[in-house]
Amino acid sequence: MNEPQDRRESRPETRASCPAVFIAAPASGQGKTTVTAALARMLRRRGKVVRVFKTGPDYLDPRVLAQASGRPVDPLDLWMAGEADCRRRLFEAAREADLILVEGAMGLFDGEPSSADLAALFGLPMVIVMDVKGMAQTAAALVGGLAGFRDDIRIAGLIANACGSARHRELIEAALPDSVPLLAAVPRDASLALPERHLGLVQAEEIRDALEARFEAGAEALAAEGLAEALLGMAPVTFAAAPIDAAAPPPWLAGRTIAVARDAAFSFLYQANLDLLERLGASLRFFSPLADRALPACDALWLPGGYPELHGARLAANTALRDDIRRAFAADLPILAECGGMLYALDTLTDQDGETHAMLGLLRGEGAMRGRRGCQGMQTAELPEGPVRGHAHHRSQASGTPEPIAHGRRQRHPAPGEAIYRARRLTASYLHLFFPDNPAAVARLFAPAPSEIIDIIPTEESYGCD
Structure with a gap:
């Protein structure tokens, strides 16, 4: 029949x-x-x-x-x-x-x-x-x-x-x-x-x-x-068709607003990362460190990678926004700074022409470009919130930085990968993270203080996409 x-x-x-x-x-x-x-x-x-x-x-x-x-x-x-x-x-x-x-x-x-x-x-x-x-x-x-x-x-x-x-x-x-x-x-x-x-x-x-x-x-x-x-x-x-993901992450970030830097200086954003944050319940508000004078109202901040070295003078000149981000840092807003975002978070950045520009000063250290030499490769960020896969690709170096809290784990090499730094609620590294690999860890990064989320995001669970 x-x-x-x-x-x-x-x-x-x-x-x-x-x-x-x-x-x-x-x-x-x-x-x-x-x-x-x-x-x-x-x-x-x-x-x-x-x-x-x-x-x-x-x-x-x-x-x-x-x-x-x-x-x-x-x-x-x-x-x-x-x-x-x-x-x-x-x-x-x-x-x-x-x-x-x-x-x-x-x-x-x-x-x-x-x-x-x-x-x-x-x-x-x-x-x-x-x-x-x-x-x-x-x-x-x-x-x-x-x-x-x-x-x-x-x-x-x-x-x-x-x-x-x-x-x-x-x-x-x-x-x-x-x-x-x-x-x-x-x-x-x-x-x-x-x-x-x-x-x-x-x-x-x-x-x-x-x-x-x-x-x-x-x-x-x-x-x-x-x-x-x-x-x-x-x-x-x-x-x-891929199997239906029975462990789709809950809306752990519901009610949270994340300010995301996005302009010619900060543009290294996977759409999959943005989609994941919204699936977790977060509202995203984009802003330009080059042009905007103040942060949008937010509960957390993401400074992705990009080309801050090409715009050092303009970033340094925008003192109003720099002061606003410093206030967010002092208020213990969660901040993720990846690669170019980490360079922006340092004290200074020296560009390819040898000009040194004042940056945010959230993390002690100086960034500098280093010609054709660079670092790249796949690594897992060993964060306190949980491991998140990603990659490194940069032609700069950071010196005078504090002791890292962890390092990236290379895909198939025993040597330590990129350093991972933490100051207050700031997490900074050269690593670009792929958020869907571990949504729970990412939710913890952008969530309120850990004492407030113990019962919200279980640390023993990982809701990866594979």
């Missing part, structure tokens, strides 16, 4: 399908983001819904890709966010998209888990983007090696970036193995590349019009190669 129609329709979807492609490369700096943005814009111009994801922790590339695609861009990271979070995001994207693009990080086999691990887990065919300047048949040899390195991934083709001529293209195409077609050759043209600075791409908000011109030029170049038809014609990939 057939089920009644209304009962069948009430069942939740468990699978969704659409074409999906993983954009990978043999190394960083091959043009993955440039090509991914151009692909997204090319298909958007055709009226297609393109959902783009970025592998790993990244604040800059996703905003560029969001502008190109016209849709939000979330991170996919098996270690930091977990398999269930990745599965849920891909499933939801497949329900609405004509095509899913996932941009990898570094080389496709680099890191643990790697881009290849993510592609293999979800059955995503990989397209290799390679800068072929200075080589021809060797490019084909490298692609052949990548294609044969693991038997659980499939290389669907090559996009030869920075191709010098029609003859250059012919030499590469003729040498490729039969299993890896040349999908496109992007001409060697500096006007197509995306502008960069010391921590990666220039923020999309700063160069919106310039990006539009590059997106359009890249879309034209790829459309001429017939790439839209090739991608849309790929076999659909089926994504299963």
Whole structure:
């Protein structure tokens, strides 16, 4: 006997399908983001819904890709966010998209888990983007090696970036193995590349019009190669729905207002973190340390990462806001200061030109930029409130700081990670936290004094997303 129609329709979807492609490369700096943005814009111009994801922790590339695609861009990271979070995001994207693009990080086999691990887990065919300047048949040899390195991934083709001529293209195409077609050759043209600075791409908000011109030029170049038809014609990939999270966090922060710094100096914000705070019941009020003269009325404060070193003079000149934040600190409001936010919380910050600027003075110490040398990597912040996964990525150093209360735990290395500092209710570190990893710990960070929340947020429970 057939089920009644209304009962069948009430069942939740468990699978969704659409074409999906993983954009990978043999190394960083091959043009993955440039090509991914151009692909997204090319298909958007055709009226297609393109959902783009970025592998790993990244604040800059996703905003560029969001502008190109016209849709939000979330991170996919098996270690930091977990398999269930990745599965849920891909499933939801497949329900609405004509095509899913996932941009990898570094080389496709680099890191643990790697881009290849993510592609293999979800059955995503990989397209290799390679800068072929200075080589021809060797490019084909490298692609052949990548294609044969693991038997659980499939290389669907090559996009030869920075191709010098029609003859250059012919030499590469003729040498490729039969299993890896040349999908496109992007001409060697500096006007197509995306502008960069010391921590990666220039923020999309700063160069919106310039990006539009590059997106359009890249879309034209790829459309001429017939790439839209090739991608849309790929076999659909089926994504299963993630298990329903039976341990969704309670609204522990109901009635709490969190002031969040957000402007050109402080912009490293995962949308997933903002969403989690609202799921916990918090109200968010954004403010600009560059422009606003006072904090919004709030119960807690979040100073995320960004580029305070590019705006040191303006931050120092806004003495009214600095005084207001100091008053919040003295009143024991919970404050989280991450990376650039921590530099802002120190006594001084010396920028790349050697100019020293007065900062908040909440945490003893001096911050200074240090050229091309930097630190990066995945770490778990070992907080008194509970462990929270995240990452570090900076080219500055802090000196003269007090003794840390803890250090980050590196993903696969025994040496101590980034220092974690505490002064009154201020928590400061170079680490960027991924809040959904441990909502209970995050709620404790932003909650009232611990004595007031013992019965509200149980310390023995973790409501992670995986």
